[in-house]
Amino acid sequence: MKSYPYLKTLFQKFSAGSIRQDELDELLSYFDTKENQSIPRRLIREVLNDEHSNEADPDMDKLLHQVKLNLRYQILPPRRKLLKWYPAAIAASILLAVTTLVYLTRTPTVNIPRPETTATDIMPGGNKATLTLANGVVIDLAKVKHGTLFQDQDVHIEKEQTGTIKYVRGDSKSVNNELAFNSIHTPNGGRFQVILPDGTRVWLNAASTLKYPQQFNTETRTVELTGEAFFQVSPNKAKPFIVKSNGQEVKVLGTQFNLNTYMDSPFTFTTLQEGSLLVTNIQTQTSLKIAPGQQAVSGQGKLESVKVDALAFSSWRDGIIVLNDATLDVAIPQIERWYDVQFVIEPGLSKVQLSGELPINTRLTELLAALSTHTGITFRIEGRRIMVKK
Template identity: 35%
Template sequence: MNNGDKNVSYLFNLYYTKQATPQQLRELFDLLKTYDDEQLTGLLREAWDDLSAREEIFDEEKSRSMLNNILNAAPRTGIVAIKPKRYWMWGIAASILITAGIGAYFLNRPKPADMQLAIVHPAHDALPGSNKAILTLGSGATVVLDDANKGVVARQGNALVVKSKEGQVDYKVGEDADNKTIEYNTITTPKGYQYNVVLPDGSKVWLNAASSIKFPTEFTGSQRNVEMTGEAYFEVAKNAAMPFIVKTNRQEVRVLGTHFNIMAYDDEPVTKTTLLEGSIMLTGKSSNILKPGNQAIMNAQGDVKIVAESDMDEAVAWKNGFFQFKDESIEGTMRQAARWYDVNINYKGKIPTHQFIGKVPRSVKLSELLSMFKYAGMNFTIDGREVTVMN
């Protein structure tokens, strides 16, 4: 390690342990601008792994306050230059400090005179998403679940559809032996909304924005079959005699009782299936058995790549209330933003090739999320539901 590397490591450690002075912060940011892609990537990866290991979750109000203060704390003279095609992770990496406790460092220090407000709210900002879904009954009738009163929403065959006091939908199968009618229901989340449901067998499903799940009002026979689009996290009730089958447009996942996440949006280039607990069999062009920690990545042609030790926190970050980016392109980050904030993304000029790493609460406004990316030299305009990305 040369003297320059030692100096950066020393300054970064001061920054990380909340001991750096404003002058040392400026020196660190200026030195980081001289690093090449590989050096900067390595440094930030070490920080990411360390921060992830010691993550602390704050409530929404404190997370939002920390987000503001972290953005306001970056010196104007640093971290704004960018090389084409480099891994620009420093600017967005500041956001991971929100949940790692370092945000308090900025909250408790006086702000230097040459620092300026990082967030400017447009007149027509987009608010973050919330809980809402549309239930389509077997008859074709629809129920907007956020408007429905608590209690019984509908009766479907031998099952009661009940909205709990927590706002989720629970299917309770009755004991009416004479009623053999099986209806198929679909729960759909529009853009800008998420929802969770308890299926007739007790399995729990969390739906991300712009997603759906179709299922029978009572599981009978030898299998529990459901169909989904978009993204969903499953906690499947164990029943060795009746496997649980999830079908998407590209694959079929067979489980007995387990926890897993499937990301299968039509506008994404790949389908990702991440196993957190138990065991599942994924079938496409070929069959693969996944173990906990495995992630199957299937492309449009049906080819599958298995990642043995995947980032499970990243896979389910949306369920836990976060955007989490790891070597993500600007197009990938904007697709997530479009679904959560219900906006359309347009690009003016050449699409930027930067990649980002970071973690941001999904409770922030759209303008706050976009402000993170300004450190990569990118600009945005928000006009109603239209967002334009400019390099």
Template identity: 35%
Template structure:
């Protein structure tokens, strides 16, 4: 695990979103970490004050990207690297049974808008809705004849191992085609994310305000699912059964591959980004074949498909626990923050032509993200509950 991965996991831990497996990984890492023998002492000063001082020192490195000038990148990850000492020490104190946040500061932090977490709703074929979160471990339902479980990593798993081959009495063999294929839907709210493992072994990640509609069993000659919002797929390879994803009237056809679909209704274009394998994107206007490292853009089911080289890290940053902005305007950035933090952005003044690049953990409080944006000096914020005023 490198420093960036450690920092992201730490932020996830501090937000209370770590799975048991991730906590174990942090514990193993900190056991061998050199700084564990150097705990933070009161004589070193207030940790939060020094943290903000570090950000201030980095302000000269933090600049907005402007089309009319040479590109200066906003590397918030540099600040995160400098803060590695601080977060490592705080985590060490957790291991020693001490409070991560001093008790006198907890009340002052209650008003802060916290990040989203693992939560969703599973809707069964009969309309039954089952809330999902990190606390729901083990069997979730087997109402449709297929056991659905949540494992210790917080993934929802459609597990047919106990069904294929034998019936409930342990005698008669059951063929896959005899299992009822009914439709389920998993939906994440604003401020939610979730992972699902389908019965064929395909792994699916859902970003905030997204949905996946899928059969409990992939009977027939194809595997068909439907998505809204943003969803990442690692499709289990099966040459005999193509895997098809539909969104906004468009269709993605694959055999086994890794790709990301961004199809939020509020975005001007939908994007399909390919990381591994090959995919075919098609609609009523035509089709396009994608190779790894490419991205397809489409407006709707009747519009022409265009392709370009993709920034793969930016496309899947959300899945890996952070925001990564690439020459992005403030409106686009605030839409991403709104989906994850459940906030509303309103604008005053002229924000045209102001673009930003950089990265920051998804598990920071929203005030931390806004503070780092403000370091550019070209944008300011006024936080009123969950309403954020954006000003030049």
């Protein structure tokens, strides 16, 4: 174990943005260990000039989590990080218990403008969803405790202690080829994870619906999606996994990919992280095979692939929206879905460009303050409506 003064030096270099990659890895190892959390807590307290000197401070766990999040995202492959941050960014983010941006480039000291507000501040959503069974019964998954939700001879549906919904094959030895469909729907501000009958894991983003059979008894494992989801498909060469969405079909054997197919967008984006998959545009009956690090863009009679940072398109699972030269009218719908709010944008502002990483584990006012600092745009919160003007 390295000496405390050495670790303190690493943490100071991290706060100043001058830490090397190997030092970053070493520092994260100390923050990730469960054996001796007193060292990271002491480092945080000292950076804050003892403002959090109480070891039992209930905010300390949040602060610790935030620093680890910053460390992990700094270790990720380089991305364009152009949304501006401030001197002593890490100390400021710890002090606030949230970051308005994740360890981004720094600019000279500025006063962070707070959005005008006429209502209580708004926090992002969490694990909220409804499960609709084949018999029409609707279950509010945010309200039920862990345990068995449904059970018959063919399938058991369980809610794990982590909150994940899991399907387990029942005791019946017979094969019933008549499919009984379930669906999970997340509202604005909701997210959820489900383990399908074949072991495939699906993370649903806000305002999304996944329809799937209680059992995969046919020659394919076919599901339907609207919205956005990340799929970690369980391999089965004899039974391909197929995702049907808005005018598109994705066929995989075993892979990890993100599928963005919101109805308010004319395009569907399929981003491959591992393995391979075949994307078919139903309208044109054209197909395209993509490799890791590629994205298939389908819509308006076209199907093409582009090279992308695949992790950037699935970072929402970790509470981060990554923007790469995205215009305001592209970024805003994502924020609307996470916070269940509506933006009203003044004409002429929709094409303002943004690049960087927006953490969605923070209050709406803090998020809008960062956007305001970067763009000069004014935000006014009126209930769940945000007025945007120059």
